[in-house]
Amino acid sequence: MFKRQQFLPFSKPSISDKEIDAVSEVLRSGWITTGAQCTAFENALTEYCSAKHSIVLSSATAGMHLLLKALGIGPGDEVITPSLTWVSTVNLIELCGAKPVFADIDRDTLMVTKESVESCLTDRTRLIIPVHYAGAVADLDPLRSLASEHEIALVEDAAHAIGSEYRDERIGQRGTAIFSFHPIKNITTGEGGALVTDNPDLTERIRRLKFHGLGVDAFDRQMQGRSPQAEVLEPGYKYNMTDISAALGLEQLKKLEYFINCRAELASYYQHRLLEIEELSPLKENSYPARHSWHLFIVRLLANRKGLDRNQFMEELKRRNIGTGLHFRAVHEQKFYRENRPELIGTLPNTEWNSERICSLPLFPDMTLDDVKDVIEAIKDCLS
Secondary structure, eight states, rough: OOOOOOOOOOOOOOHHHHHHHHHHHHHHHHHHHHHHHHHHHHHHHHHTTTOOOEEEEOHHHHHHHHHHHHHHHOOOOOEEESSOOOOOHHHHHHHHEEEEEEOOOTTTTOOOOHHHHHTTTTTEEEEOOOOOOOOBBBOHHHHHHHHHHHHHHOEEEEETTTTOOEEEEETTTTEEEEEETTTTSOOOOSSSSEEESSSSSHHHHHHHHHHHTTTSOOOTTSSSOTTTOOOOOSSSOOBBOHHHHHHHHHHHHHHHHHHHHHHHHHHHHHHHTTTTOOEEEOOOSSSSSEOOOOSSSSEEEEOOOOOOOOHHHHHHHHTTOOOOOOOOGGGGGGGGHHHHHHGGTTOHHHHHHHTTEEEEEEOTOOOOOOHHHEEEEEEHHHHH
């Protein structure tokens, strides 16, 4: 049996001394919560995405919660999104009393299409949330036209897509998008996220809601403290980012293009070597102009001679010191949704086919081509 000497995780953040020094400087400064570093990180994100406004937050989930609140989504409303996504968005739709409506995905890109979303529209649809998957981007123009035609809001779940581009536009440049900076993402703030938008009214509302509904941020540029006249304008939440996280994010953002180039080189080698393995099917490239940021490298396990299912395949790779990930099991197949929405089982064929077969192979900037060779050899050994 082939076995790598050291365990290769499926993902690992790339943290250098510059990030450590930046965080240390904040810790020594005496101001570690929301402050000047958060403002600098927001400005840097706005510039990087060619966006209008950026708001850094404690997580992407926080951004989605604030967005649903700001749009007034509640009981009687429907929100269209895929089921093949992380559970946070669907959970939040449920928690605000609205109904998640699942659009099926393209079998080989894992993303919704105009046609699949259009078939889900009703007079109760208030919001469409397409998911950019694994660093690739959904075909936005048809989705934007559909949303505009029906006067429905559209917000991009861009948790996987910082640095991705659609038709020569950075994700976040137009409309509203929500990024994640979780440790496995292309850049990290430890935990954190951001909402980027070209809507000034939405920006003002999100800024207020993210910090208790106060009329100012937690940080006042003049006095490093809350202004005495600050008042609660409406009930809000506690979703602000800290300067500790923002300092890490600022240094990471400077390296994002390098990180993406490293990931793209590794992904290209994966694609070349996987031609040797007929039991695995990678995702299909976009048919429209786009830049992939290679957050994940996903394959689907097809039938093989040993009769392994996906879960057994992942366990066999683990035995060979190769880590893998699962992104994601379909939400409507999770226990809560199975029991509360049993009628959905069997209605999303492309989603369910992929949910049973997808697997994320190791991919992170500090990997080498020799690491990819080890993954390929371990896969061949599992399937032979």
